[in-house]
Amino acid sequence: MAGKIIIFDTTLRDGEQSPGYSMNTAEKMHFASQLERLKVDVLEAGFPSSSEGDFESVQMIAKKIRSVEIAALARTSKEDIDAAWGAIKEAANPRIHIFIATSDIHLQHKLRLNRDQVIAKAVEAITYAKQFTDNIEFSAEDGSRTNRDFLCT
Numbered sequence: 001m002a003g004k005i006i007i008f009d010t011t012l013r014d015g016e017q018s019p020g021y022s023m024n025t026a027e028k029m030h031f032a033s034q035l036e037r038l039k040v041d042v043l044e045a046g047f048p049s050s051s052e053g054d055f056e057s058v059q060m061i062a063k064k065i066r067s068v069e070i071a072a073l074a075r076t077s078k079e080d081i082d083a084a085w086g087a088i089k090e091a092a093n094p095r096i097h098i099f100i101a102t103s104d105i106h107l108q109h110k111l112r113l114n115r116d117q118v119i120a121k122a123v124e125a126i127t128y129a130k131q132f133t134d135n136i137e138f139s140a141e142d143g144s145r146t147n148r149d150f151l152c153t
Contacts, residue, residue, distance in 0.1 A: 008042040009035055012061070013073055025057045032061045036068050044097060047073040049083035062091035071095040071137065076125035085132040095135040098125050102151060103142035115150050 012028050023031065028045075035043050043065065048055040062070045070091040072084035076098060088094040100122050101110055107118060122138060129136050140146055 006042065007040040008044065008071075009040045010044045011035070012057075013044045013046045025053070025060060028057045029060055029064065032065050036065050040068055042069040042071055042095060044071040044073060045088070048087035049074065049080040055083060055087050058087035059090070062088040062094065066092045069093040069095050069135070071097045073097045073099065074125075074129075076100045076121045078125075078128055081125060081129050081132075085129070089132070093135070094133050095137055096129045096133060097137040097139065098122070098129060099139040099141050100125075101142055102140040103145040104147065105145065106142050115153075119153060 012023070012031060032043060032045065043061070045061040046054045046058040048058045058070075058072050062072075070088050070093065072088045072095075074080035074084040074096055081096060081098070084096050085094075088096070100118055101107065102118060107113055107115065111118065113121070126136055126138060140151055143151055
């Protein structure tokens with residue numbers, strides 16, 4: 001694996017957050033097919049717990065795109081992880097991408113948790129997700145504003 005660059009595309013999920021822009025399932029499927037043709041390594045297909053439509057789009061992509069890892073985004077809740085797995089379980093190469101906010105401002109105002117609680121939630125979520133797949137990715141939301149020592153914990 002040394003020297004290999006992994007292409008992780010978030011267009012189908014993160015691109016949907018652009019103001020005034022969204023894709024229907026057919027458009028997402030077409031875009032996913034093009035990304036597969038381009039040989040991206042990982043395609044983050046969506047955030048299944050965010051809506052029924054997103055769940056269905058991710059599920060369709062997971063069933064039809066076979067040569068790319070298909071990731072589904074989830075918060076640290078079991079409900080989110082269950083939705084993510086439910087959408088990608090038929091993928092040839094499924095991945096659950098778990099995230100939680102880590103910056104002090106998010107901990108204080110968004111989550112109302114301390115650092116130890118955030119670490120515990122992340123570990124609990126990853127442990128729970130591992131019953132479905134060993135292919136788990138973790139992201140620290142707002143990591144660029146997170147205390148470096150805490151981020152490296």
